[in-house]
Amino acid sequence: MTTPKALRTREQFLPFAAPLVGQEEVDAVVECVRSGWLTTGFKVKEFEKAFAEAIGCRHALAVNSCTAALHLALEAIGVGPGDEVITSPMTFTATAAVVEHMGARPTFVDCEPDTLNLDARALEKRITPRTKAVLPVHFAGQACDMDAILEIARRRGIKVIEDAAHAIPTRYKGRLIGTIGDITCFSFYATKNVTTGEGGMVATDDDGYAQRVRLMHLHGMSRDAWKRYQEGGSWSYEILAPGFKYNLSDVAAAIGIPQLRRCDEFHARRSLIARRYHEAFAGLDGLRVPAVADEFSHAWHLYVIQLELDALRIDRDEFIRELGRRKIGVSVHFIPLHIQPYYRDRYGYAAGDLPNAFGAFQRIISLPIYAKMTDEDVEDVIAAVLDTVESFRR
Numbered sequence: 001m002t003t004p005k006a007l008r009t010r011e012q013f014l015p016f017a018a019p020l021v022g023q024e025e026v027d028a029v030v031e032c033v034r035s036g037w038l039t040t041g042f043k044v045k046e047f048e049k050a051f052a053e054a055i056g057c058r059h060a061l062a063v064n065s066c067t068a069a070l071h072l073a074l075e076a077i078g079v080g081p082g083d084e085v086i087t088s089p090m091t092f093t094a095t096a097a098v099v100e101h102m103g104a105r106p107t108f109v110d111c112e113p114d115t116l117n118l119d120a121r122a123l124e125k126r127i128t129p130r131t132k133a134v135l136p137v138h139f140a141g142q143a144c145d146m147d148a149i150l151e152i153a154r155r156r157g158i159k160v161i162e163d164a165a166h167a168i169p170t171r172y173k174g175r176l177i178g179t180i181g182d183i184t185c186f187s188f189y190a191t192k193n194v195t196t197g198e199g200g201m202v203a204t205d206d207d208g209y210a211q212r213v214r215l216m217h218l219h220g221m222s223r224d225a226w227k228r229y230q231e232g233g234s235w236s237y238e239i240l241a242p243g244f245k246y247n248l249s250d251v252a253a254a255i256g257i258p259q260l261r262r263c264d265e266f267h268a269r270r271s272l273i274a275r276r277y278h279e280a281f282a283g284l285d286g287l288r289v290p291a292v293a294d295e296f297s298h299a300w301h302l303y304v305i306q307l308e309l310d311a312l313r314i315d316r317d318e319f320i321r322e323l324g325r326r327k328i329g330v331s332v333h334f335i336p337l338h339i340q341p342y343y344r345d346r347y348g349y350a351a352g353d354l355p356n357a358f359g360a361f362q363r364i365i366s367l368p369i370y371a372k373m374t375d376e377d378v379e380d381v382i383a384a385v386l387d388t389v390e391s392f393r394r
């Protein structure tokens with residue numbers, strides 16, 4: 001299908017992202033609220049069990065955000081003042097902020113220019129005697145080069161904590177993300193592939209880390225303190241460490257259970273949209289489609305095109321405005337962290353210090369990709385992008 005559609009403009013603005021929640025989620029919340037048990041309880045247990053089974057990890061611990069999961073993961077491996085944690089600049093602020101919370105220093109390693117994942121070849125040069133962990137981010141839902149990262153990390157005695165906020169369900173060489181590094185952190189934020197509104201999960205196969213995260217996620221109180229208001233529960237508890245308040249509520253977990261059940265269905269829909277975009281845009285003069293090693297292993301949380309600025313008369317910001325005029329909401333993932341004032345000023349980064357991340361930032365646009373989109377929505381995005389490219393090609 002080609003031209004006449006390109007001139008049609010939608011009446012209604014298409015949001016960049018929206019969750020797909022249905023009657024099942026509504027019913028689950030109503031049932032939970034009626035039960036009277038609103039905080040962490042049996043729904044959270046059920047959600048954790050279902051998640052561990054779905055991913056194939058030994059332990060899954062529900063928390064109230066991926067940010068909390070990352071913070072707890074760093075705490076569990078013992079990151080502290082003076083330590084360094086290597087991560088990618090192409091991520092959300094939370095990935096690096098938690099390193100700062102532990103009194104440690106985030107060190108940014110440039111990303112690969114095409115996948116925008118942390119460049120494993122650049123990793124080893126940035127390791128110092130103070131490096132405690134590497135924190136790769138599976139950008140857009142495509143796995144990082146985990147063999148290379150793990151090989152370097154194991155050889156140098158550093159831990160691997162994965163930011164898998166985009167990566168459900170992402171596969172790496174057939175294995176699901178969540179079963180690979182030392183600790184993996186997931187997000188159930190409203191726009192993520194599986195949502196609880198706000199929420200997150202810590203996945204690990206290590207009993208010690210699981211125990212520490214379990215302890216620290218709820219005030220550092222002795223085991224199963226949440227049961228203290230039940231019949232047979234004891235009012236007494238012990239504080240074993242000054243923990244955090246990072247537990248997930250049963251109301252949120254009630255949304256997560258049916259969401260998780262529909263994860264493959266959502267993923268199939270996202271994959272289909274990615275395929276359709278690829279068909280429409282591959283080879284087009286004016287933009288590059290995402291570099292994908294294996295479309296079936298990709299979670300397709302984001303679909304990030306890169307403009308070929310030499311071929312266009314407008315820049316990225318103007319391109320986004322044109323899409324907005326065509327009633328299509330888009331976003332940019334991410335503003336590289338090393339150019340954000342805090343990191344730039346604190347550590348003295350220049351934009352060009354990480355040229356791949358900074359270069360990509362001038363060119364990237366995230367198109368809408370979510371299960372709730374109709375076929376017509378998808379065709380409208382395609383028409384708007386094609387029309388903009390054709391209208392502003394040099």
Ligand SMILES: *Cc1c(COP(=O)(O)O)cnc(C)c1O
Pocket residue numbers: 064065066067068091092094095137163165166186187188189199200
């Ligand atoms: C969304 C996101 C987070 C934070 O997730 P929350 O659940 O909102 O705390 C962390 N890292 C990346 C890459 C994200 O996209």
